[in-house]
Amino acid sequence: MNPLAAILVRDMRLAVRVGGGALMGALFFLIVVTMTPFAIGPELTLLARIGPAILWLGALLASLLALDRLFVTDHDDGSLDLLMMAEVPLELTVAAKALAHWLTTGLPLVVIAPLLGLMLNVDMHVLGWLALTLAAGTPALTFVGLVGAALSVALRRGGLLLAVLVLPLTVPVLIFGVASANAAIAEPTPFGPAFTILCALSLASLVLGPIAATAALRHGLE
Amino acid sequence: MAVIDLANPTRFLRIVDRVLPWLVAATVILFAVGLYRALNAPDDYQQGATVKIMFLHVPAAWLGMFGWALMSVAALGTLVWRHPLADVSGKAAAPIGAAFTFICLVTGSLWGRPTWGTYWVWDARLTSMLVLLLLYLSVLALYWTAEEPGRGSRAAAILSLVGAVNLPIIKFSVDWWNTLHQPASVFRVGGSTIDPSLLLPLLIMALAFTLLFVTLHLAVMRNEILRRRVRSMRLMQAQEVHA
Numbered sequence: 103m104n105p106l107a108a109i110l111v112r113d114m115r116l117a118v119r120v121g122g123g124a125l126m127g128a129l130f131f132l133i134v135v136t137m138t139p140f141a142i143g144p145e146l147t148l149l150a151r152i153g154p155a156i157l158w159l160g161a162l163l164a165s166l167l168a169l170d171r172l173f174v175t176d177h178d179d180g181s182l183d184l185l186m187m188a189e190v191p192l193e194l195t196v197a198a199k200a201l202a203h204w205l206t207t208g209l210p211l212v213v214i215a216p217l218l219g220l221m222l223n224v225d226m227h228v229l230g231w232l233a234l235t236l237a238a239g240t241p242a243l244t245f246v247g248l249v250g251a252a253l254s255v256a257l258r259r260g261g262l263l264l265a266v267l268v269l270p271l272t273v274p275v276l277i278f279g280v281a282s283a284n285a286a287i288a289e290p291t292p293f294g295p296a297f298t299i300l301c302a303l304s305l306a307s308l309v310l311g312p313i314a315a316t317a318a319l320r321h322g323l324e
Numbered sequence: 325m326a327v328i329d330l331a332n333p334t335r336f337l338r339i340v341d342r343v344l345p346w347l348v349a350a351t352v353i354l355f356a357v358g359l360y361r362a363l364n365a366p367d368d369y370q371q372g373a374t375v376k377i378m379f380l381h382v383p384a385a386w387l388g389m390f391g392w393a394l395m396s397v398a399a400l401g402t403l404v405w406r407h408p409l410a411d412v413s414g415k416a417a418a419p420i421g422a423a424f425t426f427i428c429l430v431t432g433s434l435w436g437r438p439t440w441g442t443y444w445v446w447d448a449r450l451t452s453m454l455v456l457l458l459l460y461l462s463v464l465a466l467y468w469t470a471e472e473p474g475r476g477s478r479a480a481a482i483l484s485l486v487g488a489v490n491l492p493i494i495k496f497s498v499d500w501w502n503t504l505h506q507p508a509s510v511f512r513v514g515g516s517t518i519d520p521s522l523l524l525p526l527l528i529m530a531l532a533f534t535l536l537f538v539t540l541h542l543a544v545m546r547n548e549i550l551r552r553r554v555r556s557m558r559l560m561q562a563q564e565v566h567a
Binding site for chain 1 (some may be wrong): 475
């Protein structure tokens with residue numbers, strides 16, 4: 103098997119088996135969205151107005167929660183050293199790991215987002231568009247978070263440091279994610295510009311994230 | 325003199341010791357002149373005396389952004405050229421840049437109260453400066469958590485470069501976000517529309533702030549080098565005790 107495909111399959115298997123955190127993010131997402139009406143009140147018009155923002159914020163926090171696991175377990179059992187010494191360029195290995203991570207933690211968020219949108223009284227017709235914005239934007243969250251995960255494993259510090267490093271960098275993704283979701287709801291604003299910028303952010307982080315993460319691993323663990 | 329001549333920390337320390345008193349004197353003189361000119365500058369016909377906040381606010385904002393640029397260059401020096409003083413320079417620039425950004429936000433907030441009637445607006449400019457402060461704080465958090473100086477510097481260098489790529493995007497996205505949500509902006513600063521009677525003191529103050537930045541930066545770099553020497557001496561001592 104192609105080594106990158108092998109890494110992808112291995113990481114996805116680890117994520118869905120016992121001890122993996124694949125569906126934990128989705129569960130966290132559900133809980134965050136459920137908590138919001140308790141905090142701001144069950145007024146449906148208000149919920150419909152801020153629904154996309156809540157969904158995006160919840161998805162951001164949920165994908166952040168799972169980032170911790172990207173490198174830590176591999177670092178602890180030594181397999182990260184083997185991956186670093188392998189012939190496959192580390193950039194590609196890291197990208198494959200991030201892709202597996204997105205498929206197991208980002209994609210479930212996209213899948214349950216329409217259901218949660220329904221709970222927040224978001225208009226039925228735009229639920230699909232909302233999920234589309236999340237599908238386009240969550241890869242950027244994962245690949246930006248990849249840099250933070252690599253930095254924190256290189257410093258052997260996880261948890262809050264990771265959140266502090268990653269969150270300020272995700273500001274553009276959040277802005278354009280919510281902007282495109284709102285554009286889908288309010289008809290006169292065109293959906294295209296914000297959505298294409300969101301896609302551009304994802305594609306750029308797809309390239310830059312693995313490079314920066316690899317540099318962090320190489321310099322930190324040498 | 326080439327940058328590589330500064331690679332020797334001892335020589336760097338000697339040069340800093342020689343240059344620093346002059347820099348301090350120049351900074352003090354420029355601040356005296358700048359503040360005098362600023363206090364005597366005419367009041368704005370609309371804002372009255374509050375326009376004087378500008379003389380602190382605008383230079384602080386410039387230097388806050390300059391700090392990140394310096395950190396990015398230092399990061400290249402650390403990762404690409406492996407210049408031994410680059411990581412010291414980057415580490416020294418982070419708290420100073422954060423402080424200038426903080427001064428910019430505080431003075432801006434104090435300026436906003438009389439002119440806009442509120443301490444804080446979620447305007448594009450304010451928000452992007454706030455995110456810059458958060459990025460500075462995250463770099464500082466990285467330095468705080470690193471056990472060993474070298475490892476922390478390389479991690480912070482990577483974060484500075486990632487931030488340097490991201491900062492224009494943040495600035496741009498925040499501008500876009502603001503125009504989408506807010507109607508015609510409450511305020512607008514047109515650089516060239518400032519009257520010369522205000523512009524000249526502003527430029528003097530900007531120069532004074534720049535000199536202050538450079539002076540502080542060199543002093544902090546010197547302290548950091550000495551701190552690292554103390555650390556390695558302590559480690560050597562500890563080894564001798566155990567041996």
